Amino acid sequence: MSEQVYAEIVVDVPVRNVDRVFSYIVPADLFPAIKFGMRVIVPFAGRKVTGYVVGFSGITQVSQEKLKPVLAVLDNEPVITEELWTLARWMKAYYLCTLAQALKCMVSPAVRVKAAGSYTGLWIGFADNQLAQVLAKLNRSPKQSAVIKAAAGQPGLSPKALADQVGVSSATVSALVGKGLLQARTTSVRRNPYPIKPTGIPGPVLTPEQAYCAGEIIRAIESSQSQVFALHGITGSGKTEIYLNVIARALVLGRKTLITVPEIALTGQMVNTFKERYGDTVAVLHSALSAGERYDEWQRIRNGDSKIVLGTRSAVFAPLSGPGLLIIDEEHEAAYKQDDQARYHAREVALQRAKLSGAVVILGSATMSLESYCRAQKEGPYRYLSIENRIEQKPLPQIKTIDLRAETHKGNPGIFSLALLQKIEEKIRLKEQTILFINRRGFSPIVICRDCGFVLKCPHCDISLTYHSDLTLRCHYCNYISPVINKCSNCASEQLRFAGTGTQKVEEEIRHIFPSAGVLRMDADTTSRKGAHAEILKNFLDGKADILIGTQMLAKGLNLPNVTLVGVINADTTLHMPDFRAAEKTFQLLTQVAGRAGRGEKPGEVIIQTYNPEHYSIKAALNNSYKDFYAQEMIIRRELGYPPFSRLIRIILSSTQSALVQSGAFLLKECLLEAQRDFNPHGPDILGPAPAPLHKIKEKYRWQIVLKGKQALILRQLAAKGIDIFESRQGNRLLSIIVDVEPQNMM
DNA sequence: AGCACGCCGACT
DNA sequence: GTCGGCGTGCTC
Ligand SMILES: [Zn+2]
Ligand SMILES: [Zn+2]
Numbered sequence: 052m053s054e055q056v057y058a059e060i061v062v063d064v065p066v067r068n069v070d071r072v073f074s075y076i077v078p079a080d081l082f083p084a085i086k087f088g089m090r091v092i093v094p095f096a097g098r099k100v101t102g103y104v105v106g107f108s109g110i111t112q113v114s115q116e117k118l119k120p121v122l123a124v125l126d127n128e129p130v131i132t133e134e135l136w137t138l139a140r141w142m143k144a145y146y147l148c149t150l151a152q153a154l155k156c157m158v159s160p161a162v163r164v165k166a167a168g169s170y171t172g173l174w175i176g177f178a179d180n181q182l183a184q185v186l187a188k189l190n191r192s193p194k195q196s197a198v199i200k201a202a203a204g205q206p207g208l209s210p211k212a213l214a215d216q217v218g219v220s221s222a223t224v225s226a227l228v229g230k231g232l233l234q235a236r237t238t239s240v241r242r243n244p245y246p247i248k249p250t251g252i253p254g255p256v257l258t259p260e261q262a263y264c265a266g267e268i269i270r271a272i273e274s275s276q277s278q279v280f281a282l283h284g285i286t287g288s289g290k291t292e293i294y295l296n297v298i299a300r301a302l303v304l305g306r307k308t309l310i311t312v313p314e315i316a317l318t319g320q321m322v323n324t325f326k327e328r329y330g331d332t333v334a335v336l337h338s339a340l341s342a343g344e345r346y347d348e349w350q351r352i353r354n355g356d357s358k359i360v361l362g363t364r365s366a367v368f369a370p371l372s373g374p375g376l377l378i379i380d381e382e383h384e385a386a387y388k389q390d391d392q393a394r395y396h397a398r399e400v401a402l403q404r405a406k407l408s409g410a411v412v413i414l415g416s417a418t419m420s421l422e423s424y425c426r427a428q429k430e431g432p433y434r435y436l437s438i439e440n441r442i443e444q445k446p447l448p449q450i451k452t453i454d455l456r457a458e459t460h461k462g463n464p465g466i467f468s469l470a471l472l473q474k475i476e477e478k479i480r481l482k483e484q485t486i487l488f489i490n491r492r493g494f495s496p497i498v499i500c501r502d503c504g505f506v507l508k509c510p511h512c513d514i515s516l517t518y519h520s521d522l523t524l525r526c527h528y529c530n531y532i533s534p535v536i537n538k539c540s541n542c543a544s545e546q547l548r549f550a551g552t553g554t555q556k557v558e559e560e561i562r563h564i565f566p567s568a569g570v571l572r573m574d575a576d577t578t579s580r581k582g583a584h585a586e587i588l589k590n591f592l593d594g595k596a597d598i599l600i601g602t603q604m605l606a607k608g609l610n611l612p613n614v615t616l617v618g619v620i621n622a623d624t625t626l627h628m629p630d631f632r633a634a635e636k637t638f639q640l641l642t643q644v645a646g647r648a649g650r651g652e653k654p655g656e657v658i659i660q661t662y663n664p665e666h667y668s669i670k671a672a673l674n675n676s677y678k679d680f681y682a683q684e685m686i687i688r689r690e691l692g693y694p695p696f697s698r699l700i701r702i703i704l705s706s707t708q709s710a711l712v713q714s715g716a717f718l719l720k721e722c723l724l725e726a727q728r729d730f731n732p733h734g735p736d737i738l739g740p741a742p743a744p745l746h747k748i749k750e751k752y753r754w755q756i757v758l759k760g761k762q763a764l765i766l767r768q769l770a771a772k773g774i775d776i777f778e779s780r781q782g783n784r785l786l787s788i789i790v791d792v793e794p795q796n797m798m
Numbered sequence: 799a800g801c802a803c804g805c806c807g808a809c810t
Numbered sequence: 811g812t813c814g815g816c817g818t819g820c821t822c
Contacts, residue, residue: 060822064799073822096821097801113822782818784799 058085058121059106061150062095065392067778070149073102074111076120085121088129088136090158092122101125103154105136128353130158132370134407141403147700147771147790148393156393157368160336160349172207173224175199176234185232194219195227202233210235241351244344245322249330254295261289264436265296271411271434272301272376279402279412281427283419283677284438286646287445290415291321293438294378295328297413298359302329306375306410307358311366311397313384315339317607321380322361329359336362336369364389367397367404377401378413383420383639388795396793398423417646418639421688422695424681448617448648448655450641450673452664455621459501459546466552466560471618471658475561478616479568479597483653485616487561487600488644489554491574493628493636493796495744497551498524498536502544504662506627507533513691515627517744518549527629527797528757530741550662551624558600569596573605606643612651617644622661622669629744630797631693634668638680641672692736692759694793700758700770701797703743703789709752715786716740716754722780723756723773735760735769745798755797767792 056077062069075093077085085091085104093102099122111118131139131154139153146153177185182203189196197217202208205216210228214221227233257265264282271278284290298308312318315337325333334348334357351357353370360369364387367377379387379398387397398414405412414423414433427435453468463469478485496518499506507516509526516524516533524533538545554574561570571587578584584604591599592611599605625637641659649655661669671680689696704719706712720740727734736759743753760766770790777788 057822062821064821066799069799069821071822075822093822096799098799098821100799100821111822117822119822784817 054109056082057108057111057118058091058104059108060091060093060102060121061105061154062093063101063103063151063155064095065149065151065155067149070143070151072105072150074108074113074118075102076118077107078120081121081124084124086129087133088131090125090130092125094119094122103131103151103158105131130353130370132372134373134404135368135370137407138368138400138404142393142395142400145399145403145767146393146395146792147767148395152393153395156365156389156395157370159365160345170240171209171235171237173202173210173213173228173233173235174206175203176231179203194223195232198223198227199232242341242344242347244335244340244348245326247323247326247330250327252327254292254328257292257296258289258440258442260438260440261293261296264438265293267434267436268293268297268411268413269300272297272304272306275409277405277409277411279405279414279426279433280436281419281423281433282413282415282436282438283417283424283427284415285417285441285675286643287441287443288417288438289442290380290438291324292442294380294413294415295324297376298329301376302332302358304375307360307371307373308376308378309360309367309369309371309374309401309404310378310380311362311364311387311401313363313381313386314607315363317381318361318363325359325361332357333359333361334369336360336366338363338365364397367400373408374404374410375408376411376413377405378415380415381417382414382423383416383418385795388793394789394791394794396795399793418642418677421635421681421684424677425685425695445649446654447675448645448657450645450657450659452622452659452661452669452673454664455623455660455662456502456504466557466620467564468658468660471660472564474616474656474658475565475598475618479565481615482594482597483615484591484594484596484611484613485598485618486605486611486614486647487557487598487618487620488605489552489557489574489600489602489620490622490625490640491551491554492603493630493798494551494624495629496549497624497627497629498547499550499623499627499662500539500542500544501546501548501662503539503542504623505539505541506550506623507536507540512631512738513687514631515629515633517629519742525741527741527744527755529738550627551621554600554602557620561598561600565598568598571596571599573599573601575602578604605647606640609647610650611647613653614648614650615653615655617648617655617657619644619657619659619661622659623663626661626663626666626668631688631691632795634666634680634684634687637666638668638672638677638684641669642675645672692761697759697761698763698766699794700766701791701794702756702758702770702774703753703791704740704755704786705748705751705753705789706783706786707750707752708785711783711786712752712754713740715781715783716756718781719773719777719788720756722776723758723769726769726772726776729772730765730769735766743798757797 057074058077059072089104091102135157142153186196201217210224214224334352382398389395427433453470458468497515509531512528514528522535558572573587645657648657667683704712704715723737738757740754740756743755
């Protein structure tokens with residue numbers, strides 16, 4: 052008998068105090084089956100839990116009486132590769148999550164179904180030449196005879212299909228199977244979510260700009276440089292065609308590609324394009340697939356049948372061995388940030404994966420994040436590639452702003468400016484369509500002056516102050532408090548109102564003003580039912596309404612050719628949201644929304660209503676100038692020390708007991724200050740505690756502390772140390788701590 | 799997280 | 811007398 056082997060196991064318990072590797076005895080009978088990266092069942096603190104095998108050892112420090120054996124092996128093949136295990140450890144260090152949380156992100160598609168898909172077909176259970184004889188025996192059961200005849204004529208039908216075709220119940224069919232006159236054969240089939248055949252039609256010839264970009268990226272792949280490319284190209288500039296060309300070359304070189312898109316709605320058209328070009332080597336991963344489909348796609352990736360993986364956020368963990376090319380399309384999208392558990396950003400994970408495997412990365416966007424763009428300047432480290440021209444020389448939509456302050460001065464107290472109403476009326480008359488866009492994402496009660504557009508901001512953080520029911524205005528970063536004002540601090544006007552309107556209110560008013568117009572509304576309320584989203588869009592596309600009113604979900608990727616007018620009801624809700632990225636989000640949103648107008652033959656028009664028409668983010672969107680926006684925004688970020696000039700970590704405390712959270716938040720601040728003494732005097736800033744913008748979620752009250760510092764490593768160490776001290780001082784289990792490294796939103 | 803162990807109030 | 815409340819500790 053050989054020496055005892057111990058398995059190193061990460062248990063699937065997502066809490067910090069069991070976040071380490073445990074040793075277990077590998078019993079002799081499991082020794083042949085157990086492999087690195089498989090899931091197992093182990094005894095743990097008096098119960099059975101799932102664990103991940105992350106190593107083996109011949110020795111252990113753990114005393115014999117503590118050691119317990121692995122009880123069972125769950126997988127036939129590993130679900131975690133060595134590369135993903137390295138990535139999980141990186142995630143723990145970078146995002147301050149647990150190993151179990153990180154590993155769970157990676158195996159989620161493989162979790163559910165363990166059985167392969169199968170298909171059962173029916174064949175006659177006797178030789179062909181005996182058919183007449185069998186039918187003769189069945190002459191007193193006409194239904195059974197008919198089934199036999201059908202099965203002989205069309206062998207291999209499923210029981211259900213056979214019964215349906217003959218028009219009998221499935222009991223008749225099973226009776227024949229029971230008699231042995233029909234024989235069932237079960238074969239395994241792959242569940243293919245997108246059965247699309249390659250067309251064989253070669254892609255279009257690249258424009259010189261496209262060809263240059265593709266050429267540069269291909270050169271990096273060929274010379275095996277681990278280079279990151281920031282690919283900047285407006286909507287319609289043909290980024291996808293560049294991806295396709297680069298991927299083609301990668302395929303020839305035997306390199307695998309991973310490409311992510313920000314949301315499921317955008318996968319559809321992309322999958323079509325990819326499968327038409329590359330067929331079955333494309334695998335798709337997103338949460339809208341059935342469990343079986345997801346499992347099968349995941350298997351195809353793992354065993355190497357698929358060389359191109361396309362998916363949403365969690366697809367960055369696709370188990371392809373040694374990816375050679377990672378593409379993050381629309382890299383600026385906040386949807387790439389996971390909002391719970393391990394709060395990772397798919398772009399950052401992809402960059403890390405590329406570093407580990409020496410892959411090339413493409414970060415594609417029309418409105419690149421400041422973080423990425425500033426790393427793509429002359430000094431690097433990214434290479435900047437841009438496409439300036441659109442493929443079809445369609446004119447850009449005509450964009451203009453409407454100054455809502457002027458409407459106030461004219462005595463118009465409504466939601467709509469006169470100019471917008473006139474335009475809508477004109478479009479109704481011309482039988483063209485209008486989209487009215489309302490931003491609700493990141494909505495907070497912000498007080499705005501309707502005479503001058505002024506919004507009170509925190510003197511320390513430059514963040515809009517939000518209204519609280521205790522009649523204070525507060526900064527959600529540092530908890531600066533101002534009493535509610537009755538007069539504008541800028542112009543002394545008393546015309547102060549909350550910024551923004553709901554979709555229902557807008558719909559009401561529009562119906563009132565245009566009683567005979569067809570109006571559809573698309574928001575969280577009207578799309579909660581499954582399929583409602585698609586239904587509303589179809590109705591609008593079919594011309595069943597003149598006006599579509601909607602939120603965020605309207606902004607992306609839609610191609611509505613008869614829409615010639617897009618109205619942004621109030622740009623200020625985005626511009627003044629209490630987030631240091633408010634201006635960036637405004638620029639991105641307006642640019643994206645503008646792209647919805649004039650998709651068809653007729654040119655489009657965009658009207659943006661705002662109290663701040665002179666704001667640089669709005670002006671830059673109007674002029675389609677990313678560079679103007681970037682230059683201005685970088686000045687402000689630098690001044691205030693926000694990313695990309697610093698890093699942030701947000702720590703959220705929550706509990707059903709409001710007093711507990713508040714006192715906990717102040718204690719945590721003390722612990723962080725104490726931890727900070729170990730770092731140099733110019734260590735990170737500790738802002739807050741402050742009530743979180745969404746102060747109460749699902750009966751839980753939330754307070755937050757924001758850490759801001761130049762060095763990412765020190766910032767993380769400070770957070771970890773502060774929380775350790777905090778947990779050593781108070782162990783109330785009703786208080787939970789969430790750490791959000793590099794938050795994308797502060798809600 | 800979740801289970802065991804442990805020490806105090808009202809119940810057959 | 812004990813059944814069970816949930817505060818604290820630990821998990822190979
Ligand atoms: Zn004012
Ligand atoms: Zn502040």
